[in-house]
Amino acid sequence: MNNVIIGLLGSRLDHGGLGRRRWQRWRPSVSLLMHAAFPVHEFLLLYLQEDEALLALTVQDMAEVSPETKVTPIPIVCDNPWDFEQVYSQLHDVALAQSFDVEQNNYFINITTGTHVAQICLYLLTEAHYLPGKLVQASPGKEGVQGTFQVIDLDLSRYDQIASRFAKEASDAVTYLKSGIQTRNKAFNDLIAQLEQVSIRSTASILLNGPTGAGKSQLARRIFELKKQRGQLSGRLVEVNCATLRGDNAMSALFGHVKGAFTGAQNERMGLLREADKGLLFLDEIGELGLDEQAMLLRAIEEKTFMPFGGDQPVTSEFQLIAGTHRNLFEQVRQGAFREDLLARINLWTYELPSLKDRIEDLEPNIEHELQVFTRKADHKVSFNKAAREAYLAFAHSPRALWRANFRDLNSSVTRMATLATGGRITEDIVAGEVDRLMRAWQGFQVDAEANIGEALLARYLDQAQLQTLDLFDRLQLSQVIHICQRSRSMAEAGRQLFNASREKKASVNDSHRVKQYLQKFGLSFAQLM
Incomplete structure (x- = not known):
């Protein structure tokens, strides 16, 4: 891979005088070509028109120290090199005009020369990948006119700390x-x-x-x-x-x-x-x-x-x-x-966002969170005794616990128990009372509401003759399958929900095919349900 440097001609740092004494001074653009371990195939040298005399001398000196390097001068027009908007616009236009070949070249952007505004603009263009490369910072050193340089990779993931x-x-x-x-x-x-x-x-x-x-x-x-x-x-x-x-x-x-x-x-x-x-x-x-x-x-x-x-x-x-x-x-x-x-x-x-029942393994840490929230509000600590905790968790994980309002139900439930906890301890009696309360709250609409919704769904897709041939078991199962299909964007997504347990036991799963086969038993297709 060839090394290509992109940099600005520095009207101060690159100006070492017009006589032979310039060879005794460190000049960043010239000095970067003096490192045997860092051969440069091409140098894209940006310059202001008022620096054309300095450009001619610098290009001449670059040819002398590194004749194998191709130097390509690129003029930029800028009335005020301290005007951020103007400088960025000019450098941005230069970047867009180049045909960068990252497969063949390693690009290095020299931020040693130019005004601080220009250096910031070069950094921003490199970070945004308009200039596809790494930054290079040159500095004078014990090596004299050759100086030293450091390559800075903006891919911060490469730096462990x-x-x-x-x-x-x-x-x-x-x-x-x-x-x-x-x-x-x-x-x-x-x-x-x-x-x-x-x-x-x-x-x-x-x-x-x-x-x-x-x-x-x-x-x-x-x-x-x-x-x-x-x-x-x-x-x-x-x-x-x-x-x-x-x-x-x-x-x-x-x-x-x-x-x-x-x-x-x-x-x-x-x-x-x-x-x-x-x-x-x-x-x-x-x-x-x-x-x-x-x-x-x-x-x-x-x-x-x-x-x-x-x-x-x-x-x-x-x-x-x-x-x-x-x-x-x-x-x-x-x-x-x-x-x-x-x-x-x-x-x-x-x-x-999944429901509480769909992430039931998160129920226990959420109970602890609700207790901590109550503790901060009430300014006294509340916790379960061991038997009460086990009883509440057993109920919370059971099919009897509908958690219809999801985490709102859980928040209300823990708040009620914590409020009734004398001495800061939730007992078995408090848990038993809370379980009864939740069951009564859920019982009123559980069966009727689900049955009505299921029957309405079936009536949309099956005629009366078909419905009369279906057992109650099939009606309940099919209505749930239709409901899940309608909430899913694809058969695969529906299948992942419907076969969530059995699919884990299969070496190879085809959830879409299983959904398709089931629906075909009733003359239905997934497309019909969407």
Whole structure:
């Protein structure tokens, strides 16, 4: 591989005089060609037009010390070498004009010469890969005119101490996003690990999908705090549940209104989008927004401008959006209830938060977390005795525990038991009372609601004659399969949920084929259900 240097002609450091005494001085651009262990095939030498005399002498001296090096002068036009915008623009144009061949050449960007502004610009262009190489810093040394040089690789992962520090910072951020809870579910841990990277590196919209109580709101707050800690946001977190917005109130709440926009609008209202300027906007249950609000939201995301309700002058707001929903927005698009273009805009980073039952191995550390939260609020420590803890965990993991509201149910349950704990100890009697309370709360709608939903699903895809031939067992099973298929983006995804236990025992799995075979028994296909 050939070595190619890109650097600026230094009007001061490269100027050693016009006579022979210049050979007694260290000149960075010339000196870089004096190292036998660092042969240079080509030197792209950038220069200002007023330095043409110095350029001619420097090129001549380069040819003398390294005749095998091809020197390519590149003029740049800059009225003020201390004007950051002008210097960056000129160097950026030079970088774009070059045809870099990274397969044949190793590129080194010399940041020794030029103004500090030029050096910073070269660094930024290298970091952004407009200049595809490593930095090189030359300096005078005991070797005299030859001096020394150091190569700086901007790939920080190559430096062990820096890489380990970055890894620790990422690990700390992941722990923060999980509220310090040592979760055990691999899928959830993988999701949070990627979300940590996206939260720090991207300002694009994030979509959090998952059932009610899965932790979407809490996670959005954690993302905001993490970005705030890193100095990426200067504004505030604005949260709104879109299910509470209806009609004119929705337009006014989100986008604001002008005075007199509607009956009762006696004063101007800023609106939530403007309140989130320079900050983060969390729209929970975004699927509940009306189509008109969706259209205005799309414009606000894309153009950062929107029209207040009743106004005729657009306003601006720079915000990052996190959207939450428990609905299948793709199904809502098919039904005409959600705009496809808005979904495409917010679907760049989508994360499916699992229910509590889907990550039941995380139940125990979450119980400990809820106890710690209660302890901080109540200012006294609360814990289970051994038998009570075992009894509660046995129930919590059993099929009787529905956890319909997911972590909200768990939070309420632990709060009730901790409040009743005399002397800070949760006893077997307290656990027994809490189990009865939960069972009564869940029992009222469990059977009827699930049966009604299942029958409605079957009626959509099977005619009455087919339904009459199905046993109750088949009706219950098929309705659940249809429900899971509708919430999945592919047969493979549906199969992973439906055959989650048996697939682990197979050396080779084909989840899609198993789903297809099952549906064909009833004359159905996956495409029909979407």
